[in-house]
Amino acid sequence: MSPDPKSMSEGVVTRFAPSPTGFLHIGGARTALFNWLYAKANGGKMMLRIEDTDRKRSTGEAIDAIMDGLSWLGLEWDGDPFYQHAMAERHAEVVEQLLARGRAYKCYATPEELEKMRESAHAEGRSAVYDGMWRDRDPADAPDGVDPVIRFKAPNDGDTVIEDQVQGTITVANKDLDDLIIARSDGTPTYNLAVVVDDHDMGVSHVIRGADHLTNASRQAQIYAALEWETPVFSHVPLIHGSDGAKLSKRHGALGVDAYRTMGYLPAALRNYLVRLGWSHGDDEIFSTAQMIEWFDLPGIGRSPARFDFVKLENLNAHYIKNSDDTVLADLARALVPELSEEHRPPNWDDEANWEKLTLAMPGLKERSKTLIEILDAGRFVFVSRPLDMDEKAGKLLDDEARAVLGGLLEPLEAVEEWSGEQIEEAVRGYADKAELKLGKVAQPLRAALTGRTTSSGIFDVLFVLGKNEALARIRDRVR
RNA sequence: GCCCCCUUCGUCUAUCGGUUAGGACGCCAGGUUUUCAACCUGGAAAGAGGAGUUCGAUUCUCCUAGGGGGUACCA
Secondary structure, three states, rough: OOOOOOOHHHHHEEEOOOOOOOEEHHHHHHHHHHHHHHHHOOEEEEEEEEEEOHHHHHHHHHHHHHHHHHHHHOOOOOOOEHHHHHHHHHHHHHHHHHHHHHHHHEEEOOOOHHHHHHHHHHHHHOOOOOOOOOOOOOOHHHHOOOOOOEEEEEOOEEEEEEEEEEEEEEEEHHOOOOOOOEOOOOOEEOOHHHHHHHHHHOOOOEEEEEEHHHHHHHHHHHHHHOOOOOOEEEEEEEEEEOOOEOOOHHHHHEEHHHHHHOOOOHHHHHHHHHOOEEEEEOOOOOOOOHHHHHHHHOOEEEOOOEEEHHHHHHHHHHHHHHHHOHHHHHHHHHHHHOOOOOOOOOOOOOHHHHHHHHHHHHHHHHHHOHHHHHHHHOOOOHOOOOOOOHHHHHHHHHOOOHHHHHHHHHHHHHHOOOOHHHHHHHHHHHHHHHHOHHHEEEEEEEEHHHOOOOOOOOOHHHHHHOOOOHHHHHHHHHHH
């Protein structure tokens, strides 16, 4: 499992390193995107490392969800994924090394003692909690029957400085960092140790991750120094907040990327939205993947947290929908159907002919839809069979007056010889003119009669896609 | 509590000492479409507060306030 350091010692290597305790959330997706972009921009590689050191909280489902999410977003990692727990031996080896160098020691402090230290640190206004009680103590003092943890012997004086590509120079006084645990009493490594060892062994040159790791970076830098390993270039990107400025919660975006797919967003749109969230390139808003790769740079990332804005995402999504191929959109919408709620799932969706009709209607639909769901909703009329169910608003629209209008429209429509867009429009407009009605007065009931709904749709498109017979039949259903 | 980071229109952001502080989303008004949506034009809308440095601060420094992150035998 251990990679050949030689083959990886050159060039840019980034990594996305999620802990498999849940889905790939939006913040993780952006971190992955940044890592991917930076690797691509520099002809490097992005590795995937599953941080499953905490076996109890890691699940296979989470690993699948993360990989699916990355794939859907088009962020393919290089090579096989690494599993952190599989490198436990190597981690233990490094811990031994640190012990041998006198840069680590066994600590037998009890939970009670630790709790006391925490209290006094708090009371005295100190940042570091652990007081180093076993740091220089004679191992002969070790109590019987207690498995010790292993602590890193951190420097007591001076500063630890990190040159972060995003955050700038981060200086932390060493007195504020205590001796952290690098191996648990059962011998397993803890995160900060494992990360350092793995990043080093994998040849990671650039660590791009959430700003919640900023403090860890200082501690990791100390470990790198103790091991005399070269420190990777750090970039800590600000966290994403909810629309109310508070921490991301389920209400505003802390969803798995699969949820965004289900909501009908396109990967390209989400990518575009995510890359602009905290990063910018002048006044540019729309980026092709190639442009993102060309322009992406670490210092361009802002230092302040950004709020997640669904409305802007929708706008971007509408843009990408408008510029997508009709067949592609129909296929994407179709793939979505199984996971949709009853409300949005079109009837008779297993009928191939209906999807062909939807594709036919797509030029009109994609102009006015912000999500694939909206395409499905607005295009529902091709799936429904007669007699149509009316939604409440549409039903209300079809009063006596409206029915009279529809009745009057039958004759001119029947007279249409070639069922083309132009002729249909001519017939409808001609009728409206003759009856001295605004087009809206005709279009609204027509829309209701043909689609059963009042959702936005171009009425000439609807007539055309439905075909003469079906359209007339639906109108007659309402006139009677 | 302590440590670290952040603060330009409602939101995402541009600006890298001198600008009428620009763009995008959203919003408002008008236009176009004798339908919905789309589209076009115009508009309102910002440097958290206070001290410095400077001929000149949104930009540099400090303080305050507010927000975020960390402070685990989680990652």
